[in-house]
Amino acid sequence: MNLRTLRLLEYNKIVEMLTSYAASPMAKRKCERLKPRKDPVLIQTLQQETRDALIRLNTQGNLSFAGLRDIGASIKRLEVQGALGIKELLDIGSVLDMALSARQYGSSDDNEEKAHDSLYSRFMELVPLEHLSQEIHRCILSESEIADDASSGLKAVRRNKKLTNEKLHNQLNKLVTDQSKQTMFQDNLITMRNGRYCIPVKQEYKNSFPGMIHDQSSSGNTVFIEPLAVVNLNNQLKELDNQELAEIEKILENLSAQAASEYENIKFDFETLTDLDFIFARANFARSYKGTEPIFNTDGIVDIKQGRHPLLDKHTVVPVDIKLGEDYNLLIITGPNTGGKTVSLKTLGLFTLMGQSGLHIPALDGSRLNVFDDVFADIGDEQSIEQSLSTFSSHMSNVVYIMNHVTPNTLCLFDELGGGTDPVEGAALAIAILSSLNDQGIRCMATTHYSELKLFAMSTPGVQNASCEFDVATLMPTYRLIIGIPGKSNAFAISKKLGLSDDIIERAKTNIDSNKVDFETLLSDLENSRKEIERDKAEIARFKEEARQLKERAKAKDDELSAKKAQILADAREEAADILEEAKEMADSAIKKYNKWTTNPHKADASTMENERKKLRTKMDDYRKMTPEKRKSMTSHHTAKDFKAGDTVHVISMDTTGTVTAPADSKGNIKVQMGILSSLLPASDLVIIETPKQNNAQVSINNKRGMGKALNIQPEINVLGMTVAEATSLVDRYLDDAMMAHLHKVRIIHGKGTGALRKGIHDYLRKQSYVKSFRLGEYGEGEAGVTIVEL
Incomplete structure (x- = not known):
């Protein structure tokens, strides 16, 4: 991609925003060097990495790269078996800790989907080298402190230092606390000069303390003397200090040797973590503006759905739909200044650059981009005073460069093509340039004020008009891009709104060619028709929404009624079951009593049996009165004359089957035998059940026995x-x-x-x-x- 286009489309600002999401200096450098790619396979790989990292961010949370240090120089020293310092080893330990943390993050949601994403193998191939990182942290506590237990030699030296130090301080404390010599000391304390412990003595008493003078105060009143009694102890301390440094050097050399043996793994972890930091920076950047992965093709098709320019305020930016490469290759946008034409132009160019750099774009899912070999742009006023070039000359120089370097798979963006010169000649040049590009099948988007270009777009195959909507009533642009309708300059309407007199406006209109007036009138009519259609569409959408809501409310009401109906039926069934259960218990009780009477006839008497029968009859009558609506919908259409002995009948009130044992009495009641129970029932409670005709003799036997089946x-x-x-x-x-x-x-x-x-x-x-x-x-x-x- 040519650098001038990157600058004109402000790609550098996108890179700056991306860089802020990287944690390590190495990943930040990768962000700063990010450029659009031309290889479709590589672009797809970059997009897939960004997408997979974004999915992990949304499902697993963020992965911190705060522990990733720049150990590039240390790795080179390890390659040649060089010894590392304390900070370098701590940085290596931090990187290895980061490798362990990243590996755990990569496998924390180890399902089938994650196991096949583009990042899983990167996480799993990390080698944390826990034994080495643990050894580094065991030996090195901080950049200024080595642990006593780092080696047995260091531990012994430090123990000796402690003992020697205590002896030395005891000796010096005896001197400075000697009451007979208090007047000789400037201060009652022990100090250090030139790495040796001393006592401050007044100048006039220096000969009273044999030893070495190491320093004196600026006034000369105090000298710092190392008494002879502690010279040997100071010498021992100095020697132990040297031994301690030697032991520390051994420890660092040993750790460096261990790290050098794992040089390749450390280098691999470092490079992999840097790549992951870079990938997750792209994902975090995409999440900040709700970016989506574009669908790339090599057929020259661009279809941006609700694209939002990433450098504008995300709360106020107006989304635009941009299509190119299917029905037409060249899109000409017209309309007044400040109407959003240039923003639409830059949105297309910047989305192309971002997408081919592996970055998601702020647009709806399903947006499509083509993989272009290059993007050329001529945008803005670049008048060159140094080269004595006018605005037109500057623009034309850029256009000449573009025309000399375009290929069928390039994207061209022109802002106010042919501007800055005579309108007639400028329009003619613009049409010629665009015709040439259109003939070559080059994808192009251009903005203009020229009416001639509107006519050119309307009459040329492969070219389409578009406009940025402008509200004349408020003199404010809406920034909506409308493809298919050319825009009006609205110069007269804006001037009138601002207060220019009608006389001047009318005089201005007389200076315009009648064909142009007719054309502007046609555009005005098209604009009014479009707005009317949009209003109708909005109203239709509102009606549809109301109909949908009404349908949902009706369905909810229907569901509610169905639920109530189901509940009523359930309650009815439950009540019917209770009634049947009660009737069954009544029958069971009667059977038991009957069995007792048949077993012990002496206990049975007619009056008792009649009382029991009356109780059952009363209960049945109560049931018929209380719950007629709960009984089955079966009804009887028979009269008393229809029933004869031996008929099988269904007793509606008891929901059971019985046999008629005698014709109807004078009151129309029919005697029915139901198991061991015999009852007089009205014809309205009985339904004759049709059965094959039985042998009269058998019927007679059954009627007589009543319990032949038993x-x-x-x-x-x-x-x-x-x-x-x-x-x-x-x-x-x-x-x-x-x-x-x-x-x-x-x-x-x-x-x-x-x-x-x-x-x-x-x-x-x-x-x-x-x-x-x-x-x-x-x-x-x-x-x-x-x-x-x-x-």
Whole structure:
């Protein structure tokens, strides 16, 4: 990419913003050297890295590169087996710690998606060298302190230094605390001169303290004497200091040797972490302006959706849609100054540069960019006083350069092409230049004021008009780019709004060619039509939104009604179940009493049995009165005459089946036998069930016995393969028959299976009052596949 275009499009400001997101000086240098690339594969790789880092930032949080130090010089010294200083070794330890932290970050969300992103292998290939970093931190506490335990030799030397120091201070303390000599000391303290411990003595008493004079005060009143008694101790301290330095040198040499043996791994970690810092800087930069990954192609197609110029205030910038390379290769933008034409021009150019540098662009997902070999731009007023060039000459020099270097795969951007000279000649030149570019199929975007270029765009294949909207009422641009409609200069309207008299404006209009007036009128009509269409579209969108909301409210209401309906039905079923359960308990109780009476006839008497029958009848009547709406919707259309002995009927009020045992009485009530119960019921409560005609003799037997079915009952029932509901219904009828047959123990065969059927049957048996007990079968009885019930 040519440097002039980078400068004109302010690419350097993008780089400065990017650099601020890098942590290490190495990554900052990479940011500063970032330039657009031409290789589609490399561009895609850079974009993929930025995208994957951005995904990790959003899902895992930030990765700090604060521990990444510049150890480039240290690595070169390690390469030649050189010894490193304390700070250099600490920096290497910091880089290795950073490598460990980054590796943990890279594998913290180790799922399939992350395992295939472009960064996973970089993280996993890092070699933290924990043994080396731990050894460095064990030996070196800070840039000015080596740990005592760094080596046994250092520990011994420092122990000796401590003992010698204590001896020396004890000797000197005896001198400075001697009461007989207090007047000889300038200060009652121990000081150090030339690396040796001394005492401050007044000048006149210096001969009273044999030893070496190391210094005297500026006034000459005090001399600093090293007493002979501590000279040897001072000498020992000096020697121990030298031994300590020698031990530290050994420690640093040893650590340097260990680091040198891992030279290649340290260099790899350093370079990889620098790359990651650079990649995450791009991702953090993209996150700051909500950037998205553009879709690149090599077909010359540009489709920017809601693009926002990255150097403008993100809260006020107006998004623009820019298309190029599909239906047309050349886009001419017209309209008044300060209307946003140049911003649109720069947005296209800057997005191209950013995208080809591996940076996301501030636009909606799905925006497309072409990989251009170069971008040429002629933007702004670059009058050259030094070269004695006018504005027009300066612009034309740039245009000449561009025309000499363009290729079919370049992008050209012209701001006010042909401006700065006679309008007629300028327009003619602009049309000629743009025609040449259009003939070569070069993608181009240009801004202009010339009406001739508007006509050129309308009449030339491959060229399209566009305009930046301007509100004449407020004299303010809206900065919206409208493709397909040329813009008006609005000079007359703006002048009138600013107060220029109508006479002058009308006189000005007479100086314009009638064809141009007609053209401007046409543009005005097109603009008004466009605004009217947009208003209609907005209103249609509003109606659609209202319809959608109404539909949602109707659906919500329907869902609410459905829920209420379901709740009502559930409540009704629950109440019906309670009523049936109560009726069942009543029947169970009556059966038990009947069994007792049949077993002990002496305890039964007609009056007692009649009272029980009346109680049951009263309960049934109460049920019919209280819950007629809860009963099944089945109704009877029979009359009393329709019923004859032997008919099988459904009793609506009790939801059970019975047999008519006698014709209707004088009141129209019909006697029905339901198991062991016999009751007089009205014809309206009975529905005849059609059954195959039975042998009259058999009917007669059944009517006489009433319990013929019970006489042939088996001591077991098989419900294998049934659902819980089917099985419990069958078991319920079976147990009724068993009770009437005076069976005291029966067996239910349900099988083992999943246990669901067995559990359902057991739950049912627990609720039956006439079931004394039940248990699973024992060995020889069928074990867990059967249940033994005692009645």
